[in-house]
Amino acid sequence: MELLSRIALLAAALSIAACTLDRTPIIPPATLHVSPSLFCPGDSLTVSWDARSMARSPGLCALLGRDYRRPVACADDRSCPSGGTCLDGYCCPGEVFSDNQGACPTAAGCYPPFNLSITSDTSARPLVDGDQHIQGEISVTPDSTTHFLLHLAQLGAEPFERSQSATLIQPGADTQVLHFLFGCNGATPGWQAVDLNALASEHVRIVLARNSSGHSLVLSGGDPLRGPVTLAPGESTELLNGKLTGRWQASLSPLDPAALQRPQCLATQNQGGWPDLEVTLVLACVAN
Missing domain, CATH: 2.60.40.10 (Immunoglobulins)
Known part of the structure:
Protein backbone atom coordinates (compact mmCIF):
# COMPACT_ATOMS: atom_id res chain seq x y z
CA MET A 1 0.00 0.00 0.00
CA ILE A 169 -32.36 3.61 -31.48
CA GLN A 170 -35.78 5.23 -31.82
CA PRO A 171 -37.84 2.61 -33.72
CA GLY A 172 -38.33 3.56 -37.36
CA ALA A 173 -36.87 7.03 -36.83
CA ASP A 174 -33.13 6.34 -36.64
CA THR A 175 -31.02 5.65 -39.68
CA GLN A 176 -27.49 4.59 -40.54
CA VAL A 177 -25.98 6.11 -43.68
CA LEU A 178 -23.45 3.94 -45.54
CA HIS A 179 -20.90 5.75 -47.71
CA PHE A 180 -19.27 3.62 -50.41
CA LEU A 181 -16.22 5.55 -51.58
CA PHE A 182 -14.88 5.03 -55.08
CA GLY A 183 -11.19 4.27 -55.53
CA CYS A 184 -8.61 2.23 -57.39
CA ASN A 185 -7.21 -1.01 -56.01
CA GLY A 186 -4.15 -1.26 -58.19
CA ALA A 187 -5.48 -1.32 -61.74
CA THR A 188 -9.01 -2.23 -60.66
CA PRO A 189 -11.64 0.48 -60.06
CA GLY A 190 -14.28 -0.15 -57.40
CA TRP A 191 -15.92 0.90 -54.15
CA GLN A 192 -14.72 0.35 -50.61
CA ALA A 193 -16.83 -2.05 -48.56
CA VAL A 194 -18.48 -0.84 -45.35
CA ASP A 195 -17.91 -3.02 -42.28
CA LEU A 196 -20.89 -2.99 -39.89
CA ASN A 197 -19.62 -5.71 -37.56
CA ALA A 198 -19.62 -4.73 -33.85
CA LEU A 199 -21.41 -1.45 -34.63
CA ALA A 200 -24.82 -2.31 -33.15
CA SER A 201 -26.25 -4.45 -30.39
CA GLU A 202 -27.89 -7.76 -31.27
CA HIS A 203 -31.34 -6.16 -30.83
CA VAL A 204 -30.92 -3.57 -33.62
CA ARG A 205 -32.59 -4.49 -36.91
CA ILE A 206 -32.70 -3.03 -40.42
CA VAL A 207 -36.32 -2.54 -41.49
CA LEU A 208 -35.68 -0.74 -44.79
CA ALA A 209 -32.74 0.00 -47.12
CA ARG A 210 -32.97 3.04 -49.39
CA ASN A 211 -30.71 4.12 -52.26
CA SER A 212 -29.92 7.71 -51.28
CA SER A 213 -27.45 8.12 -54.16
CA GLY A 214 -28.19 9.90 -57.40
CA HIS A 215 -27.30 6.73 -59.30
CA SER A 216 -28.70 3.24 -59.76
CA LEU A 217 -26.69 0.74 -57.74
CA VAL A 218 -26.33 -2.92 -56.86
CA LEU A 219 -26.27 -3.57 -53.10
CA SER A 220 -25.32 -6.64 -51.05
CA GLY A 221 -25.90 -6.88 -47.30
CA GLY A 222 -22.84 -8.70 -46.03
CA ASP A 223 -24.53 -12.11 -46.22
CA PRO A 224 -25.13 -14.43 -49.21
CA LEU A 225 -28.83 -14.42 -48.33
CA ARG A 226 -29.05 -10.60 -48.45
CA GLY A 227 -28.70 -9.44 -52.01
CA PRO A 228 -27.52 -8.46 -54.43
CA VAL A 229 -30.43 -6.07 -55.01
CA THR A 230 -30.57 -3.42 -57.75
CA LEU A 231 -32.04 -0.10 -56.61
CA ALA A 232 -32.85 2.99 -58.67
CA PRO A 233 -32.17 6.41 -57.11
CA GLY A 234 -34.55 6.86 -54.14
CA GLU A 235 -35.85 3.28 -54.34
CA SER A 236 -36.24 1.23 -51.14
CA THR A 237 -36.28 -2.47 -50.36
CA GLU A 238 -37.02 -4.80 -47.45
CA LEU A 239 -35.04 -7.66 -48.99
CA LEU A 240 -31.93 -6.70 -46.99
CA ASN A 241 -33.69 -6.54 -43.62
CA GLY A 242 -32.07 -8.18 -40.62
CA LYS A 243 -29.24 -7.59 -38.19
CA LEU A 244 -26.91 -4.65 -38.68
CA THR A 245 -23.81 -6.75 -39.32
CA GLY A 246 -21.46 -7.86 -42.08
CA ARG A 247 -19.36 -6.20 -44.78
CA TRP A 248 -21.71 -4.40 -47.16
CA GLN A 249 -20.84 -3.92 -50.83
CA ALA A 250 -22.22 -1.53 -53.43
CA SER A 251 -21.45 -0.85 -57.08
CA LEU A 252 -22.91 1.09 -59.95
CA SER A 253 -25.65 -0.71 -61.82
CA PRO A 254 -24.49 -1.55 -65.35
CA LEU A 255 -27.65 0.25 -66.51
CA ASP A 256 -26.64 3.56 -64.91
CA PRO A 257 -25.34 6.09 -67.48
CA ALA A 258 -22.25 6.77 -65.33
CA ALA A 259 -21.17 3.14 -65.73
CA LEU A 260 -20.51 3.70 -69.44
CA GLN A 261 -17.44 5.83 -68.66
CA ARG A 262 -15.04 3.27 -67.19
CA PRO A 263 -12.17 4.98 -65.31
CA GLN A 264 -8.55 4.02 -65.90
CA CYS A 265 -6.48 3.20 -62.82
CA LEU A 266 -2.87 3.96 -63.77
CA ALA A 267 0.39 3.71 -61.83
CA THR A 268 0.92 7.48 -61.69
CA GLN A 269 -2.59 8.89 -62.00
CA ASN A 270 -6.22 7.91 -62.42
CA GLN A 271 -8.19 9.06 -65.43
CA GLY A 272 -11.87 9.62 -64.79
CA GLY A 273 -13.77 8.16 -61.89
CA TRP A 274 -17.08 6.69 -60.91
CA PRO A 275 -19.20 8.49 -58.28
CA ASP A 276 -19.27 7.60 -54.59
CA LEU A 277 -22.45 5.78 -53.59
CA GLU A 278 -24.72 6.14 -50.56
CA VAL A 279 -27.32 3.93 -48.91
CA THR A 280 -29.57 4.79 -45.96
CA LEU A 281 -30.66 2.01 -43.59
CA VAL A 282 -33.78 2.56 -41.46
CA LEU A 283 -33.39 0.93 -38.03
CA ALA A 284 -35.62 -0.42 -35.26
CA CYS A 285 -35.31 -2.56 -32.12
CA VAL A 286 -36.59 -6.07 -31.46
CA ALA A 287 -37.23 -7.79 -28.14
CA ASN A 288 -35.15 -10.75 -26.92
Missing part, protein backbone atom coordinates in the same frame (compact mmCIF):
# COMPACT_ATOMS: atom_id res chain seq x y z
CA GLU A 2 2.95 2.33 0.60
CA LEU A 3 3.84 2.24 -3.10
CA LEU A 4 0.29 2.98 -4.21
CA SER A 5 0.07 5.80 -1.67
CA ARG A 6 3.20 7.46 -3.05
CA ILE A 7 1.85 7.28 -6.59
CA ALA A 8 -1.57 8.54 -5.47
CA LEU A 9 -0.02 11.55 -3.72
CA LEU A 10 2.03 12.43 -6.79
CA ALA A 11 -1.01 12.05 -9.03
CA ALA A 12 -3.09 14.25 -6.72
CA ALA A 13 -0.52 16.99 -7.15
CA LEU A 14 -1.65 17.24 -10.76
CA SER A 15 -4.74 19.12 -9.64
CA ILE A 16 -2.59 21.66 -7.75
CA ALA A 17 0.56 22.10 -9.79
CA ALA A 18 0.40 24.43 -12.77
CA CYS A 19 2.50 22.25 -15.01
CA THR A 20 2.07 23.41 -18.59
CA LEU A 21 4.87 21.66 -20.50
CA ASP A 22 3.57 20.82 -23.95
CA ARG A 23 4.74 17.31 -24.77
CA THR A 24 1.67 16.31 -26.72
CA PRO A 25 2.67 13.32 -28.88
CA ILE A 26 1.50 12.71 -32.41
CA ILE A 27 -0.20 9.53 -31.22
CA PRO A 28 -2.97 10.31 -28.69
CA PRO A 29 -1.88 9.24 -25.18
CA ALA A 30 -5.17 7.46 -24.53
CA THR A 31 -8.13 6.02 -26.40
CA LEU A 32 -11.80 5.67 -25.47
CA HIS A 33 -13.99 2.97 -26.96
CA VAL A 34 -17.74 2.51 -26.48
CA SER A 35 -19.37 -0.65 -27.83
CA PRO A 36 -21.88 -0.99 -29.29
CA SER A 37 -22.40 2.55 -30.56
CA LEU A 38 -26.00 1.78 -31.60
CA PHE A 39 -28.15 0.18 -28.90
CA CYS A 40 -31.70 -0.57 -27.81
CA PRO A 41 -33.45 -0.02 -24.45
CA GLY A 42 -32.00 -2.35 -21.82
CA ASP A 43 -28.77 -3.04 -23.71
CA SER A 44 -25.48 -2.81 -21.81
CA LEU A 45 -22.56 -0.86 -23.24
CA THR A 46 -18.89 -1.55 -22.62
CA VAL A 47 -16.83 1.59 -22.04
CA SER A 48 -13.09 0.88 -22.21
CA TRP A 49 -9.91 2.91 -22.14
CA ASP A 50 -6.27 2.34 -23.06
CA ALA A 51 -3.53 4.79 -22.00
CA ARG A 52 -0.52 2.75 -23.11
CA SER A 53 0.50 5.47 -25.59
CA MET A 54 1.54 7.86 -22.81
CA ALA A 55 5.24 8.75 -23.05
CA ARG A 56 7.51 6.62 -20.83
CA SER A 57 10.79 7.76 -19.27
CA PRO A 58 13.47 5.75 -17.40
CA GLY A 59 13.72 8.45 -14.70
CA LEU A 60 10.07 8.03 -13.77
CA CYS A 61 10.72 4.47 -12.55
CA ALA A 62 12.09 5.97 -9.32
CA LEU A 63 8.46 6.55 -8.34
CA LEU A 64 8.16 2.77 -7.95
CA GLY A 65 10.71 2.74 -5.14
CA ARG A 66 14.42 2.87 -4.38
CA ASP A 67 15.14 -0.43 -6.14
CA TYR A 68 13.63 0.83 -9.40
CA ARG A 69 15.52 4.07 -10.03
CA ARG A 70 16.05 2.77 -13.57
CA PRO A 71 14.45 -0.16 -15.43
CA VAL A 72 15.93 -3.38 -14.02
CA ALA A 73 16.61 -6.05 -16.64
CA CYS A 74 15.96 -9.65 -15.62
CA ALA A 75 15.99 -13.23 -16.79
CA ASP A 76 13.60 -14.55 -14.12
CA ASP A 77 12.01 -13.50 -10.82
CA ARG A 78 15.24 -14.32 -8.93
CA SER A 79 16.95 -11.47 -10.81
CA CYS A 80 14.51 -8.90 -9.38
CA PRO A 81 14.46 -6.96 -6.11
CA SER A 82 12.59 -8.63 -3.27
CA GLY A 83 8.92 -9.16 -4.16
CA GLY A 84 9.45 -8.25 -7.81
CA THR A 85 8.29 -10.20 -10.87
CA CYS A 86 10.17 -10.56 -14.14
CA LEU A 87 7.86 -9.49 -16.98
CA ASP A 88 9.06 -9.34 -20.59
CA GLY A 89 12.67 -8.97 -19.51
CA TYR A 90 12.21 -6.25 -16.86
CA CYS A 91 11.45 -6.34 -13.14
CA CYS A 92 8.09 -5.12 -11.91
CA PRO A 93 7.21 -4.41 -8.25
CA GLY A 94 4.80 -6.99 -6.87
CA GLU A 95 2.04 -4.48 -6.11
CA VAL A 96 2.10 -3.04 -9.62
CA PHE A 97 2.26 -6.48 -11.24
CA SER A 98 -0.80 -7.75 -9.36
CA ASP A 99 -2.97 -4.62 -9.61
CA ASN A 100 -1.85 -2.61 -12.66
CA GLN A 101 0.33 -4.80 -14.85
CA GLY A 102 0.22 -2.36 -17.75
CA ALA A 103 2.27 0.08 -15.66
CA CYS A 104 5.22 -2.30 -15.23
CA PRO A 105 8.61 -0.94 -16.39
CA THR A 106 9.94 -1.64 -19.89
CA ALA A 107 13.15 -0.73 -21.70
CA ALA A 108 11.55 2.67 -22.44
CA GLY A 109 11.01 3.33 -18.73
CA CYS A 110 7.86 4.07 -16.74
CA TYR A 111 4.71 6.12 -17.19
CA PRO A 112 4.26 9.49 -15.48
CA PRO A 113 1.79 9.84 -12.59
CA PHE A 114 -1.68 10.38 -14.06
CA ASN A 115 -5.37 10.57 -13.29
CA LEU A 116 -7.96 9.23 -15.72
CA SER A 117 -11.67 10.02 -15.50
CA ILE A 118 -14.67 9.18 -17.68
CA THR A 119 -17.95 11.05 -17.43
CA SER A 120 -21.23 10.91 -19.34
CA ASP A 121 -24.06 13.35 -19.87
CA THR A 122 -26.59 10.81 -18.54
CA SER A 123 -24.89 10.19 -15.19
CA ALA A 124 -24.59 12.69 -12.34
CA ARG A 125 -21.43 10.97 -11.07
CA PRO A 126 -18.23 10.11 -12.98
CA LEU A 127 -18.23 6.60 -14.37
CA VAL A 128 -14.48 6.42 -13.71
CA ASP A 129 -13.02 8.87 -11.19
CA GLY A 130 -9.27 9.48 -10.98
CA ASP A 131 -8.29 5.96 -12.01
CA GLN A 132 -4.60 5.08 -12.40
CA HIS A 133 -4.96 1.82 -14.35
CA ILE A 134 -3.39 1.89 -17.80
CA GLN A 135 -6.25 -0.13 -19.26
CA GLY A 136 -9.73 -0.91 -18.04
CA GLU A 137 -13.41 -1.21 -18.87
CA ILE A 138 -16.79 -0.77 -17.24
CA SER A 139 -20.34 -1.72 -18.19
CA VAL A 140 -23.23 0.77 -18.23
CA THR A 141 -26.89 0.59 -19.25
CA PRO A 142 -28.05 4.09 -20.26
CA ASP A 143 -31.68 4.82 -21.03
CA SER A 144 -31.00 7.44 -23.72
CA THR A 145 -28.40 8.51 -26.25
CA THR A 146 -25.22 9.17 -24.26
CA HIS A 147 -22.08 11.25 -24.80
CA PHE A 148 -18.97 9.90 -23.03
CA LEU A 149 -15.88 12.00 -22.25
CA LEU A 150 -12.45 10.72 -21.19
CA HIS A 151 -10.18 13.19 -19.37
CA LEU A 152 -6.51 12.34 -18.82
CA ALA A 153 -4.22 14.49 -16.66
CA GLN A 154 -0.57 13.42 -16.63
CA LEU A 155 2.48 15.00 -15.06
CA GLY A 156 4.38 17.25 -17.48
CA ALA A 157 1.78 17.26 -20.27
CA GLU A 158 -1.32 19.17 -21.30
CA PRO A 159 -4.64 17.62 -20.23
CA PHE A 160 -6.05 15.32 -22.90
CA GLU A 161 -9.68 14.57 -23.74
CA ARG A 162 -11.39 12.09 -26.02
CA SER A 163 -15.14 11.66 -26.57
CA GLN A 164 -17.50 9.15 -28.12
CA SER A 165 -21.27 8.81 -28.28
CA ALA A 166 -23.66 5.88 -28.25
CA THR A 167 -27.09 6.27 -29.86
CA LEU A 168 -30.31 4.80 -28.51
